[in-house]
Amino acid sequence: MDSFIRGVTLISQICGIIAAGLIAAGVLIVCEMVFVRYVLNQNTIWQTDFTTYCLVGATFIGSPYVLLTRGHVNVDVLPHYLGQTARYYLALASILMSLAFCAVMTVLTFNFWHEAWTEGWVSDSMWRARLWIPYGTMPIGLGLITLQYVVDLISLLTGREPPFGLKPRETAEDAARAQARQALGDAP
Amino acid sequence: MSPTTQGVIVLVVTLIVLLSGAPVAFGLGAIAIAFLVIFQGFDSLSVVAETFYTGLQDFTLVSIPMFVMMGAAIGSSPAGKDLYEALDRWLYRVRGGLVISNLGACAIFAALTGSSPACCAAIGKMGIPEMRRRGYPDDVATGSICAGGTLGILIPPSITFILYGIATETSIGRLFLAGVVPGLMLTGLFILWTVFILSRRGFRSHAVDFRYSWKEKFQSIPKIAPFILIIVGVMYVLYGGVATPSEAAGVGAALCVVLAIVIYRMWSPDKWWLILRDTTRESVMILMIIAAAVLFGYMLTSLYLTQTLAQGIAEMHVNKWVLMLLINLFLLVSGFFIPPAAIILMTSPILLPIITTAGFDPVWFGVVMTINMEIGLIHPPVGLNIYIVNSIAPDVPVTRVMWGTIPYVGCMMLAIVILCIFPEIATWLPDHLMGVAVHR
Numbered sequence: 355m356d357s358f359i360r361g362v363t364l365i366s367q368i369c370g371i372i373a374a375g376l377i378a379a380g381v382l383i384v385c386e387m388v389f390v391r392y393v394l395n396q397n398t399i400w401q402t403d404f405t406t407y408c409l410v411g412a413t414f415i416g417s418p419y420v421l422l423t424r425g426h427v428n429v430d431v432l433p434h435y436l437g438q439t440a441r442y443y444l445a446l447a448s449i450l451m452s453l454a455f456c457a458v459m460t461v462l463t464f465n466f467w468h469e470a471w472t473e474g475w476v477s478d479s480m481w482r483a484r485l486w487i488p489y490g491t492m493p494i495g496l497g498l499i500t501l502q503y504v505v506d507l508i509s510l511l512t513g514r515e516p517p518f519g520l521k522p523r524e525t526a527e528d529a530a531r532a533q534a535r536q537a538l539g540d541a542p
Numbered sequence: 543m544s545p546t547t548q549g550v551i552v553l554v555v556t557l558i559v560l561l562s563g564a565p566v567a568f569g570l571g572a573i574a575i576a577f578l579v580i581f582q583g584f585d586s587l588s589v590v591a592e593t594f595y596t597g598l599q600d601f602t603l604v605s606i607p608m609f610v611m612m613g614a615a616i617g618s619s620p621a622g623k624d625l626y627e628a629l630d631r632w633l634y635r636v637r638g639g640l641v642i643s644n645l646g647a648c649a650i651f652a653a654l655t656g657s658s659p660a661c662c663a664a665i666g667k668m669g670i671p672e673m674r675r676r677g678y679p680d681d682v683a684t685g686s687i688c689a690g691g692t693l694g695i696l697i698p699p700s701i702t703f704i705l706y707g708i709a710t711e712t713s714i715g716r717l718f719l720a721g722v723v724p725g726l727m728l729t730g731l732f733i734l735w736t737v738f739i740l741s742r743r744g745f746r747s748h749a750v751d752f753r754y755s756w757k758e759k760f761q762s763i764p765k766i767a768p769f770i771l772i773i774v775g776v777m778y779v780l781y782g783g784v785a786t787p788s789e790a791a792g793v794g795a796a797l798c799v800v801l802a803i804v805i806y807r808m809w810s811p812d813k814w815w816l817i818l819r820d821t822t823r824e825s826v827m828i829l830m831i832i833a834a835a836v837l838f839g840y841m842l843t844s845l846y847l848t849q850t851l852a853q854g855i856a857e858m859h860v861n862k863w864v865l866m867l868l869i870n871l872f873l874l875v876s877g878f879f880i881p882p883a884a885i886i887l888m889t890s891p892i893l894l895p896i897i898t899t900a901g902f903d904p905v906w907f908g909v910v911m912t913i914n915m916e917i918g919l920i921h922p923p924v925g926l927n928i929y930i931v932n933s934i935a936p937d938v939p940v941t942r943v944m945w946g947t948i949p950y951v952g953c954m955m956l957a958i959v960i961l962c963i964f965p966e967i968a969t970w971l972p973d974h975l976m977g978v979a980v981h982r
Contacts, residue, residue, distance in 0.1 A: 373826060374818040377607050384604065384792025388785065402601050405788075409607065409825075410598045413833065416826040425823040426565035426830065431879050433563040448564035455572035459594070466591035492595060518563055527929075527940070534659070534929035 355508065362498075362505045366418040369498060373416025380408040400481040407488040414495025418502045424519060433518045434529060445510055445517030453503040456496050463492035543581075545850040552577055552847060566884045567830040574834070574841040581845055590837065597836030598829060601788055602708060607825035608791030609699050612798045613655035614820045616769055618813065619802040622651050622664025628762035630672075631754045638737040638747045640676070641686070644669040645736065648690025649729045653697040654769055658919050662691035662930045670935050678745055680938045685946025686736050688927040689953070690729075692916035695882060697725035699776065699791070701828070702882055702915060706908045708832065709890040713905075714787050715780055719972040720905045721912065724961060728913065731953040739949070765805055772797050781975060828883050835887035842892065852895035862900040863962070869893060870914055870958065877918025885915065909968040910958055917954050920947045 387401035420426055428448075433441055469475070471486040509515035516522065520529065552573070559569045571594075578586040616622075626647040633639035633646075644665065652661040666687040673683035695702040698718035707714035740747050776794040779785050785793075799817060802808055842848045855865070876885050890911070897907050920927050928943050961967055 370819070370822060374815075374822040377611070377822055377825060378818060380604060381608060381611065381792055381795050384608065384789055385796050388789050388793050392785070405604050405792075406599055406601050409604055409829070410595070412607070412822065413598060413826050413829040416822050417830055420823055420826045420830075421565070423823065425827050426567060427827055427881050427884055428563050428565045428569075429560050429879050430563055432561045444562055448562040448569075451559070451562070451572050452564050452568040455568050455575065458575060459571065459591070462587060462591040463594070466595070489595065492591065530926060530929040531933065533926060534933045 355512075359505050359508065359514075362501050363422060365498060366422040366502050369415050369417075369495075370419030370422075373412040373419060376408045376412035376415070380405045380412070383408070400483070403477055403479050403481050403483050407483070410488050411491040414491045415498075417495050418498040421499055421502050421506075430518065430529070433520060438517075438522060441517045441520070442510075446507075449503060449507050449510060453500060453507060456500040456503055460493050460496040460500055463489070463496055467493050545846045546854065548577075548581060548845055549847045549851060552842070552845075560880070565830075566880070566888075567827075567834040569834075570831070570838040570888065571834040574837040577845065578841050586844070589840075593840045594833050594837050597833040600708070601786070602704075602714065603829065603832065604788040605704055605714075605791040606701060606828055607821055608788065608795040609656060609701055609704070610824045610828075611795040611817065611821040612699075612772075612791065613657050613660070614817045614824075615795070615798040615802040616651075617655045617657055617660040617664070618817055618820075619806040619808065621654070621766060621769055621802070621806070622647070622661070623668050624762065624765045625651055626665055626668040628766050631759045631762050634749045634754065636748055638733065640673065640749065641733055641736045641740065641747045644673065645686060645690045645729055645732050648687065649693045649697060649725070650770070652691055652694025653699070653725075654773055656694050656699065656701050658691040658694050659926050659930055661694055662687055662927045663934070665690065666931055666934045670931065674935065676745075676749075678740065679743060680935070681942050681946030682736060682739055683946075684931045684935060684938055684943045685948075685950055686732065688920045688925075688931050688943065688947045689732055689950030691927050691930075692919045692954075693725060693729060695916060695919075696721050696728065696909070696912050698722065699773070700912070702886060702912050703908060704787070705828070705832070705883055705886045706890055706911065709835065709887050710894045710904055710908070712908060713972075713976075716905050716972040716976055717908050718777070718780070719975060720909050720968040723967050723971055724909050724913065724957065727960070727967060728954065728957050731957060732950060735949055735953055768801050768805065769798065772801070831884055831887050835891075838888065839891045848892055848895060851892065852899055855896050856899045862902070865896070865900055866902070866910075866962065869896070870910070873911060873914045874917060877915055878921055880918075882912075882915035882918065886911065903965060903969060905972060906961070906965045906968045910961055913954050913958055913961070917951055921951065 383401050383405050387398050387405070390396050390401070391398050433444060436444060467486055467489040470489045475485040477483040477485055506515070510517060556570075556573055559573055560566065562569070564572075575587070575590060578590070626643065629643035629647050630640070633643045636642065647665050647669070648661055651665055652658065655661060669687055670683050674680065694700065698721050700718065700721060703717040703721060704714055706712065707717050737747050772794050776790045779790045780787060803814070808814070873885065873889070876889070893907075894904060898904060919925060925947075928940065928947065931943050932938065932940050
């Protein structure tokens with residue numbers, strides 16, 4: 355079980371690096387596009403589409419990493435004010451719901467990708483990009499989030515992680531302080 | 543089942559799901575899929591994947607990670623400290639100068655980084671000890687920094703405005719311009735209040751006991767000027783119609799990263815990774831909520847819930863200012879619990895038809911909504927700024943910091959009232975520079 359958890363964690367971390375790379379590529383290509391269009395006065399063909407696809411890819415591929423690092427924003431008022439048992443069941447319900455959503459979306463986006471792949475869809479821009487490539491990031495990313503949620507579920511059920519990652523007696527104020535310390539630590 | 547009953551059910555379930563602590567993006571998506579299946583059957587699922595994807599396939603969205611990266615690059619460098627020093631050295635002898643350099647540095651730094659906690663941390667580390675050294679009351683020293691940090695989401699470039707623009711199909715350029723004068727007005731209100739309360743309690747808000755030499759004054763400029771020039775350049779390029787927001791932001795982000803590396807000698811790749819990692823985390827989080835909010839919005843419109851709500855409210859013939867008050871109260875309460883990005887993406891598509899039917903300007907409302915969101919940033923229980931300031935000055939009790947922020951919350955509410963009386967404060971600059979909007 356531990357090796358499964360470690361494996362998924364590693365994949366999620368790699369996803370984070372890939373997503374960061376895609377965002378960096380997006381920035382560089384926008385600069386290249388500006389140079390070609392405004393300095394060389396030439397038309398740009400593929401840059402707009404490519405940057406958008408990079409971003410879509412980064413969003414889906416990066417999502418498991420963001421989940422792993424608890425970066426997806428949530429409303430944590432209720433978890434903070436509930437007792438241990440209620441907090442546990444709330445965490446269970448919220449994980450199951452998110453897991454179900456991601457699993458259903460993986461199937462739906464896989465079908466969508468498959469259609470684009472078999473019917474050879476291309477973008478209606480000048481570039482005529484093959485759409486299965488950007489569409490493919492959806493089932494991959496969502497599938498990996500589903501796996502990450504399975505890990506979260508196992509960790510919760512076996513007591514490896516406390517519900518919502520909160521320590522037993524942690525209150526809203528403690529969590530806010532921890533966040534504040536992190537923000538301060540990052541600032542020079 | 544009538545759309546009204548469906549609407550009530552959707553509202554209640556959405557509240558329950560959001561409060562469950564599940565990520566906003568997945569919660570909204572799950573609600574959208576569940577209600578589509580319940581009310582329209584499994585056939586409705588055929589468009590879900592495409593809707594989810596199209597939510598992100600928009601070149602304008604590229605500007606979000608670019609502006610986030612710009613902020614992350616500046617935020618991870620010691621630029622905040624230099625900015626504070628520069629303003630302090632030039633303004634310390636002016637009446638109210640110490641307050642102006644604190645809140646002014648907050649306003650500029652918040653605009654550069656777009657991040658309220660980063661601003662509080664950077665300026666607060668310098669400003670709070672300095673103010674306390676001069677014997678200023680703790681609540682004023684901490685409260686003013688808390689409030690100053692919130693200015694970033696109002697003064698352009700602001701991600702909050704980009705999200706509002708995307709969610710309501712309002713011009714982002716127009717929104718940015720609309721935020722300028724209210725942003726300056728709010729900064730002015732903060733400064734006025736601080737100077738007033740200090741002088742009432744018998745403190746001087748300028749220094750008389752020492753002098754900076756001209757050399758020291760000029761020394762502080764070169765490090766900070768390039769960043770300000772980049773932001774001004776980005777704005778100029780945007781409004782000169784030279785480039786799109788995404789192009790301007792992309793080049794701005796690349797330049798900010800390069801400058802941060804060169805000026806502050808951030809040669810270690812670890813630091814580059816930190817900038818990129820923070821950019822990725824923040825952007826992915828926002829973009830995922832956008833995709834889910836588009837799906838959620840699709841569910842609302844295909845079940846005619848948005849239209850029914852707008853029509854229902856119009857038929858109630860409520861006075862439009864009572865309506866505005868109720869909307870603001872609703873946003874204020876939401877802001878206590880939910881981060882601004884999520885509130886704007888979820889509520890603005892629903893609120894927009896109500897606002898326009900009542901005869902309000904959507905750009906003006908964007909500004910009002912943003913000021914309202916700022917209040918949530920310094921109000922417990924979410925108010926992260928309060929805890930950051932508390933970590934900088936641990937001997938000041940949290941309750942004292944909270945009391946210190948209350949007058950500034952009052953300033954923000956006053957700003958909203960002033961904007962309601964004189965909407966031109968927001969609309970004059972965009973109308974003047976970009977022509978009068980067609981939606982009126």
